[in-house]
Amino acid sequence: MAHLGTYDVVIVGGGACGCTTAYFLVNEGLQVALVDKNTVGQEASWASAGMIGPTSAPSANPWYLQTTSLSKSLYDTLNEQLYDETGRWIGYGGDGALTIAMDEREAQSIALEASAQAADGVPAEALTGEEARKREPALPSGVQAALWMPEGRFLDARNYTATIATAARQKGVDIYEGQPVTALQREGDRITGVQCGSDLLSADYVINAAGAWAGKLDPILTFPVRPLHGQIMALEGPPCGLRHNIMRAGAWGYVTPRPDGRVLVGATEDEWGFQKKITADGMALLGVIVRQVLPCLTDCPLLDIWSGLRPASPDGLPAIGPDPRTEGGYLWAAGHTASGMMQMPATAAVLTDLVLGKAPRIPIDQVRINRFLASS
Numbered sequence: 522m523a524h525l526g527t528y529d530v531v532i533v534g535g536g537a538c539g540c541t542t543a544y545f546l547v548n549e550g551l552q553v554a555l556v557d558k559n560t561v562g563q564e565a566s567w568a569s570a571g572m573i574g575p576t577s578a579p580s581a582n583p584w585y586l587q588t589t590s591l592s593k594s595l596y597d598t599l600n601e602q603l604y605d606e607t608g609r610w611i612g613y614g615g616d617g618a619l620t621i622a623m624d625e626r627e628a629q630s631i632a633l634e635a636s637a638q639a640a641d642g643v644p645a646e647a648l649t650g651e652e653a654r655k656r657e658p659a660l661p662s663g664v665q666a667a668l669w670m671p672e673g674r675f676l677d678a679r680n681y682t683a684t685i686a687t688a689a690r691q692k693g694v695d696i697y698e699g700q701p702v703t704a705l706q707r708e709g710d711r712i713t714g715v716q717c718g719s720d721l722l723s724a725d726y727v728i729n730a731a732g733a734w735a736g737k738l739d740p741i742l743t744f745p746v747r748p749l750h751g752q753i754m755a756l757e758g759p760p761c762g763l764r765h766n767i768m769r770a771g772a773w774g775y776v777t778p779r780p781d782g783r784v785l786v787g788a789t790e791d792e793w794g795f796q797k798k799i800t801a802d803g804m805a806l807l808g809v810i811v812r813q814v815l816p817c818l819t820d821c822p823l824l825d826i827w828s829g830l831r832p833a834s835p836d837g838l839p840a841i842g843p844d845p846r847t848e849g850g851y852l853w854a855a856g857h858t859a860s861g862m863m864q865m866p867a868t869a870a871v872l873t874d875l876v877l878g879k880a881p882r883i884p885i886d887q888v889r890i891n892r893f894l895a896s897s
């Protein structure tokens with residue numbers, strides 16, 4: 522077996538999770554390797570719509586509220602920092618998220634949601650239809666009310682992942698591409714590295730950030746994460762432009778802008794295992810979303826359509842931190858499901874705390890792998 526190197530940390534998986542964690546760790550002066558079976562940033566983080574922003578979700582709080590809030594402030598910093606370091610903008614911006622109401626029932630649900638978000642400290646404001654159209658002229662003329670969450674942002678997730686990978690590499694992270702990790706290396710019950718075929722990388726910590734494949738890495742250290750397929754499309758945006766992420770109360774889907782004027786419309790949720798495909802049904806659903814959420818786009822040219830595999834956990838929250846089936850050396854960082862970009866820089870910050878032996882800046886009890894062990 523060829524020994525490729527000894528590191529403080531080896532990260533398995535070069536999506537947004539692995540690349541952001543590698544960047545944060547190398548900034549702390551650690552020796553880091555990142556291994557991907559493919560080229561980095563080609564899976565869920567490539568396919569993602571990239572809507573982010575602080576959000577309270579009662580069934581997922583306090584983790585969700587805390588990670589989405591911290592991630593927003595970290596993205597504000599990373600936006601400038603990564604530009605200074607790489608000369609590339611990550612494609613981050615926008616004036617918030619708008620959830621629109623087209624009738625009285627939808628308006629009532631928006632008013633309730635505005636109060637609930639504000640009660641949990643998330644900036645949120647209920648707007649009249651007129652106020653909403655003033656903020657976003659592309660909205661349909663019949664809009665009655667809207668929930669405005671001013672901290673919502675769009676992010677070009679594929680550009681972000683490629684850029685932070687570049688920055689991490691520049692700072693000294695060794696990135697091994699086209700190298701599937703085939704096994705974990707053990708000394709007793711401690712994890713001490715990874716094998717990639719006949720190559721070995723040793724490390725004090727191995728971080729599993731392998732997305733929808735995270736549960737397949739080792740036959741003993743299982744995690745019931747599954748691929749949740751999503752189809753998504755890009756259209757030429759409206760002539761008046763778009764500055765907000767747009768949703769509609771009571772309707773599926775969203776529209777989110779890009780700095781170059783395109784808009785993304787997403788997304789389907791298909792349970793097809795690891796197969797990726799574009800289907801007529803998927804395209805039809807995306808067409809319905811356009812008509813229900815932002816009908817001014819119905820005549821806009823279709824520019825692209827693609828799909829990706831969300832790393833879906835049984836409760837929608839990731840597994841973060843150590844695994845009690847080991848005697849150390851192994852950290853989970855996978856299973857962010859449909860909102861990984863919203864939670865990403867905060868996840869990387871928490872992992873960095875754990876590697877450095879500090880108390881995690883967001884408590885991880887709610888997201889430990891332990892909650893799945895009895896059933897997996």
Ligand SMILES: Cc1cc2nc3c(=O)[nH]c(=O)nc-3n(C[C@H](O)[C@H](O)[C@H](O)COP(=O)(O)OP(=O)(O)OC[C@H]3O[C@@H](n4cnc5c(N)ncnc54)[C@H](O)[C@@H]3O)c2cc1C
Pocket residue numbers: 533534535536537538539556557558559560561562563564565566567568569570571572573678700701702703730731732733734735738750751752753787788828829830831832854855856857858859860861862863864
């Ligand atoms: C259509 C769609 C829309 C989305 N929209 C949003 C959104 O608006 N907002 C939001 O917050 N989130 C969104 N998400 C979810 C978000 O994109 C994901 O949660 C996030 O990208 C997951 O990142 P990751 O790094 O964990 O996984 P991935 O990006 O999938 O990366 C995992 C990496 O692990 C590598 N890997 C796997 N197995 C191995 C192995 N054995 N050895 C080496 N490498 C391996 C893979 O090649 C891959 O590069 C969306 C996802 C999809 C698909």
